[in-house]
Amino acid sequence: MMEIDARGKLCPLPIIELAQTLRSIETGSEVVLVSDDPATAVDLVAWARMTGNEITHQEKERFTIRKLAN
Amino acid sequence: MVPITAKFQSESALHPAALALLTTLFERGWADPSKLHQDSRRAAILLQEARASFAGILGVTSDDIHFLGDLTLGFHLGIAGLLRPEHVFTHSSVDRQEIFAQSHAHALRGGQTQTLPVHPNGQIDWSSVQSGSIATWQLANGETGVVQHQPPPEGHAYFVDATASGYSHPLPVNWSTALWDSRSWSGPAGLAVLAIGTGAEWRNPLPHLDPLRISDSFSLPLALASAIALEHWKSEEAVREQQLRKIRMEIVAFIRDRITDVDFASDPEQGLTELLSISFLYVDAERLITELEARGFSVDSGSACASLNLQPSHVLAAMGRLTHGNIRLHLRSDLTDESLSAFLTALEEVVKQLRQ
Numbered sequence: 001m002m003e004i005d006a007r008g009k010l011c012p013l014p015i016i017e018l019a020q021t022l023r024s025i026e027t028g029s030e031v032v033l034v035s036d037d038p039a040t041a042v043d044l045v046a047w048a049r050m051t052g053n054e055i056t057h058q059e060k061e062r063f064t065i066r067k068l069a070n
Numbered sequence: 071m072v073p074i075t076a077k078f079q080s081e082s083a084l085h086p087a088a089l090a091l092l093t094t095l096f097e098r099g100w101a102d103p104s105k106l107h108q109d110s111r112r113a114a115i116l117l118q119e120a121r122a123s124f125a126g127i128l129g130v131t132s133d134d135i136h137f138l139g140d141l142t143l144g145f146h147l148g149i150a151g152l153l154r155p156e157h158v159f160t161h162s163s164v165d166r167q168e169i170f171a172q173s174h175a176h177a178l179r180g181g182q183t184q185t186l187p188v189h190p191n192g193q194i195d196w197s198s199v200q201s202g203s204i205a206t207w208q209l210a211n212g213e214t215g216v217v218q219h220q221p222p223p224e225g226h227a228y229f230v231d232a233t234a235s236g237y238s239h240p241l242p243v244n245w246s247t248a249l250w251d252s253r254s255w256s257g258p259a260g261l262a263v264l265a266i267g268t269g270a271e272w273r274n275p276l277p278h279l280d281p282l283r284i285s286d287s288f289s290l291p292l293a294l295a296s297a298i299a300l301e302h303w304k305s306e307e308a309v310r311e312q313q314l315r316k317i318r319m320e321i322v323a324f325i326r327d328r329i330t331d332v333d334f335a336s337d338p339e340q341g342l343t344e345l346l347s348i349s350f351l352y353v354d355a356e357r358l359i360t361e362l363e364a365r366g367f368s369v370d371s372g373s374a375c376a377s378l379n380l381q382p383s384h385v386l387a388a389m390g391r392l393t394h395g396n397i398r399l400h401l402r403s404d405l406t407d408e409s410l411s412a413f414l415t416a417l418e419e420v421v422k423q424l425r426q
Contacts, residue, residue: 011374011382012394016352039374039382039393046392050333050351 003032007061011039015047022053022067030056033063075366076409078399080212085256085299095291103290113290120297124263127237127304128250134265137288141233141251142168144262147284148229148247150275151266152204153181160184160203162194163388164216166231169206170384190390192216192336196223203227207242210235213372213385213398214335215345227270233262235342237304246270255303257296261288313403314343317410321346321399324414329421333392335372335385346399347372349386353395353424361420362397367413370398 004021006014014035021031033040044063048055052069083089101109103117118132125132138144145168153159159176161169163185173183184203187195192214199205205226210217212234222228227246232239236254247270252261264284266272273281322338325348335347350358355373362369372383373396382393 012352012354015394019352037374042382042387042390042393045390046333046349047351049390050331050392 001030001032001064003034006033006035006037006040008036010037011043013037014040015043018044018047018065019051022065025067027067027070030064030066033065034061035063036061072364072366074363074368076368076405076413077402078367078369078397078413080370080398080400081253081259082256082400082402084258084295085302087302088257088295088299091298092291092295095294099290099294104286116294117290120294123297123301127300128232128248128263128265129237129240130248130265131268134267136264136266136284137286137293138262138264138284139260139288139292141249141262143287144249144264145169145172145231146275148249148264148266149204149206150175151272152227152229152246152270153275155179155181158182158184158200158203160186160199160205160226162186162188162206162208164188164192164194164211164214164385165206165208166212166233167384169231188388192389193219196220199223199226201225204229206231207245208234209239209241210342211336211385212345213383214347214389214391215342216336217341234345237300238307238342241265247272252292252296252299255296255300257299257303258292261292261296263296310403311343314401317401317403317405318343318346320410321401321414325417328414328418335389335391335396344401346401347386347391348397348399349373349392350395350397350421350425351392353421355395355397357424358395358397358420361424362413362416365416365420367416370400372396372398 004017006017014037018033044055054066054068055063056066057064099113099116101113103110103114121132121135124135149172153176159173161173177183203226205228207222207228208231222242228244230241230245230248232248233251241248246267248265250263253259325332331351333349355371359369359371372386373394374382386393
């Protein structure tokens with residue numbers, strides 16, 4: 001699975017990098033975002049709601065996201 | 071530097087009617103109202119009149135009212151004065167930091183505390199509240215403008231946080247203590263109004279000789295200036311609200327029409343008319359604010375990158391709203407059509423530019 005290492009980067013960079021990566025993958029597939037920015041966990045939930053994508057798993061700084069929309 | 075043509079930040083200038091009288095108030099209100107000199111008696115009368123004026127507009131009695139020179143002290147007196155070690159202190163996840171500090175202090179003394187969650191629309195979920203709590207009730211949220219729809223549940227004693235709503239939202243019937251910020255009606259900073267209800271089981275939590283008294287730590291001229299500001303603010307309400315609603319609707323319509331991926335922190339059709347909190351996806355708030363400032367517009371933000379401690383707004387986080395790319399617009403009724411139009415054009419341009 002593709003992994004985006006956004007550690008050390010502050011908001012909104014981790015979410016921007018995630019969105020850029022999603023453009024290059026198929027709908028239905030997953031990516032992992034690694035981010036230590038305290039805003040990421042909260043913003044991912046809002047981002048998923050706004051864009052229609054899904055967070056399938058979270059373990060500390062590792063977030064698994066499934067692309068459901070373009 | 072570009073001159074600022076439209077201000078949307080939370081602080082506003084002192085109401086012109088209060089500003090015009092400021093020197094007079096300092097000339098007349100310098101004496102200690104608790105003494106027996108002629109000047110003191112005159113000051114005492116002025117203070118009594120100000121108290122009556124506040125009481126009438128805020129919906130309490132003159133005897134309930136206490137003036138404070140420090141808003142944070144008001145949170146302490148209003149909350150800790152009701153709390154005993156055996157009480158559960160209940161507050162919500164969207165309360166002000168000062169209330170979290172009170173909760174922390176209660177826990178350090180061995181007290182039990184509870185933080186209530188909120189729904190995505192900012193309404194507090196009271197389903198898990200423990201009976202007989204000392205609880206806080208926020209009339210309106212100062213970051214999102216969310217106003218609670220339901221009255222506070224019965225069976226608890228309430229500290230009411232009216233610091234963001236001013237006089238515009240009445241106290242719930244079961245209030246014990248309540249706090250207002252003079253700045254919310256264009257009054258001077260450095261003045262808070264604390265009301266302690268007659269039936270409240272309140273004791274002064276500070277070192278004291280008389281448990282039912284609060285030491286006078288405020289400037290009488292500023293209290294008088296605040297009363298004048300409040301009276302004018304209220305008398306201008308109808309016109310102001312109408313203008314604010316028009317400005318608000320124009321901003322919301324423009325953004326919905328012209329900018330994509332936007333998260334309004336609260337339903338734009340509800341809540342405080344003068345406040346809009348809006349987050350733009352994939353936008354860096356610090357750069358957004360700097361770019362808007364460079365074009366002559368000053369705005370606030372609840373985003374982490376725009377705060378000193380790099381923490382996102384706990385209010386937006388609790389509601390599950392987008393915390394990055396956030397701006398808070400405090401609307402003023404004197405905003406001209408030209409300035410508003412120029413601001414909206416600038417906002418659209420800057421958001422587009424920062425997303426590239």
